[in-house]
Amino acid sequence: MEQQDFDKIYKEYKQQGEHQAQMEAGKSNPEGKEEFVAVRKNDDGDIIAFKTSSGRELDYITALEDAKGGRIAHIDVFHKYGRDIIRSEPDGIKENNLDQLPEF
16 A cells, blocks of 8 residues: 655645635625624733724623624624633635734
8 A cells, every 4th residue: 555645734724725815815705794894912822802804993792792792793792601702704715803913
């Protein structure tokens, strides 16, 4: 049986997925909803506020309500640790993670 380079095959698979995710992310906001473009963190590194593509600066609770109402693109809200939590939609693009956004 032929020896396979499993690591190489997996890296190619991931690169194809990342490329596809980049293409899909570029056209997945047809309604023109606001998006989070920057975050503010506290001294512990927790995200406490968000800046949107329209320039609004939202505290966590307001951002949570807007996200629950479907007014923010590429964001999910889930319940964990006894509370609702904002997170970016999983799309395979590390740069899209909220923790990776620039700070304001």
